[in-house]
Amino acid sequence: MNGKIIFTTLTIFVVSVVALVFIKDFKNRRDAKTVYVGPTKVLCLSNRLQRCYQIKENENDDYKLFNGTIRNFSYVPGYEYKLLVDEVTVENINNGQKFVTYDLYKQVEKKEVPYVLTVTPNDGQVLPINRSFTVAGKARGVYEGNIVIEAKDLKGNLLARVPTTMPTDKPGAESVWQAQLSVNTKPGTKALIVAYSPSPANESETKKTDENKNNEQDTQKKDENNNQDAQKATVNPLSYSTIVVFDPKAKAIPVQTSLENTSWLLKSYKTPNGTEIKQASQTTPVTATFLNGKIGGTSGCNNYQASYETKGDTITVGPIASTRKACEDNVNKLENDYQLSLQSVAYYQAQPTSLILYNSQRVPLLEYTRVIRRKQTPNQDQNTSDQQDANKENTDDNTQQSEDMNNDKQDTNKQTDQEKTDQNTNDQQQN
Secondary structure, three states: OHHHHHHHHHHHHHHHHHHHHHHHHHHHHHHOEEEEEOOOOEEOOOOOOOEEEEEEOOOOOOEEEEOOOEEOOOOOOOEEEEEEEEEEEEEOOOOOOEEEEEEEEEEEEEEEOOEEEEEEOOOOOEEOOOOOEEEEEEEEOOHHHEEEEEEEEOOOOEEEEEEEEOOOOOOOOEEEEEEEEOOOOOOOOEEEEEEEOOOOOOHHHHOOOHHHHHHHHHHHHHHHOOHHHHHOOEEOOOEEEEEEEEOOOOOOOOOOOOOOOEEEEEEEEEOOOOOOEEEOOOOOOEEEEEEOOEEEEEEOOOEEEEEEEEEOOEEEEOOOEEOOOOOOHHHHHHHHHHHHHHHOOOEEEEOOOEEEEEOOOOOEEEEEEEEOOOOOOOOOOOOOOHHHHHHHHHHHHHHHHHHHOOOOOOOOOOHHHHHHHHHHHHHHHHO
16 A cells, blocks of 8 residues: 555656646747857957857847856857847846846757957957067958958057958868057057958948048947947957057067967978978978877878977977878979978977978978868757757867967856856946
C-alpha cells in the first residue's frame, strides 16, 4: 500500500513539473520579442568607455544603441543575430527608476554581414602628438576594400584623415586593414579614432565641409545630454570608433601581432647569399601558416612543414620537411631559395597586415601579406543549441581575433563579466 502511495505521489510530481515547463515554454513562445543584434558594439553615448549593442526590432530598420544586457547570449562580432528575447523591466533600488534588459529565449539566426572593427588603438589609450601610430582592424563587405581612418575631437572637428585598402582578392571578403596616422593637437585632447567604409551610399557624407560636420556634431552633443535621446541614436555598422587621449610625452606603442594561428602570402624575398630582392610570382604563390607551433604551406610547387618557436621578436625555424613532386626548373629554384631563406630567419616583425622575417644581421629575407584564413561552415540550423554555436565560433573567430591582433581589444568577453559591466553602466546611468 505504501509503495502505491509513493508511486502515485512521484507520478503526480513528475507530471506537475512537466506541465509547468510546458506552460512556461508556451508563455515564452507567445510573449517572446524578436530583436536583431548588429555585428559590432559601439561606444555608448552615456559612457564613452563602455560599449553598447546595436539593436533593431525589424530587419529593415536602422540600428539603435541598446545600453542594456542580453542574458545568456554569447556574442561574437562580425555577425548579425536574430533573437527571441523576453523583455524584463528592472527597477533601480537606489532611485526607483526603471530600465529595460533582455533574457535570451532562443537564437533564431546568425549570419555574416558587412562590418568594420578597429582592434588597435585601445579605448582610453594615450597616443603621441605629431608622431605616427598604428590604426588597424578587420572588416568584411566594404566597398572596393576601402577604409578611411579619421581622428576627430569630441566636438567633431577633423584632426587627421588617411585612407587605406584591405589586402584581399575577393570583393566583399573579410580581411585585415592597417594605416599610420599622425595627429597635431593640444596636449590632453580627447579624440575619437573613427574607421569607416566610404561606400557610394555615404560618399557624400565624407565630402561634406567641416562646417556642416561641426553642425552635425553639435547636434549630437546636445543629444548626449539627454539620456533618452542617446539610447535612440542611430548607428552605422560600417563604422567603428575608439576614444583616445593625445599627450606629447606618450610613446608610440609598436604593434607586434602574434604569429600563432595566422596565414600569410609571400610578397617578396631576398635571394640567398645575394643582394637582389625579387617579387613573388602571382602564378606560383608561396604561403606560410603558423599553427600549433608549426609553420607550413606551399613553397610554389611542393608542400612544406617545420616547427617554429618565438621569444620576443626572435624566431627559430626547425628542419623543413617537404613533399617531392617534380616541378619546373624556375619553380625548383624558387622553392630552394625560399626554404634556404626560411631556414636562416632569426627575427620577425609582424603587424596586422604584414610580416617580415630577418636573418641574424636583421637583413630582411622574406616579406608577406596577411591572409584571412576562415573555415567553411554550413548555415546554422535553427535548432542548433546556443552553446554549440558559441563554442564553434569562438574557435573560428574569437580566438583568431584575440590572438592575431595581439589581444589589443576584446569585444567578446565571458557573458558573466559582460553582464556585470553592463549592469554597472545601467546603475551609473540611473544614478
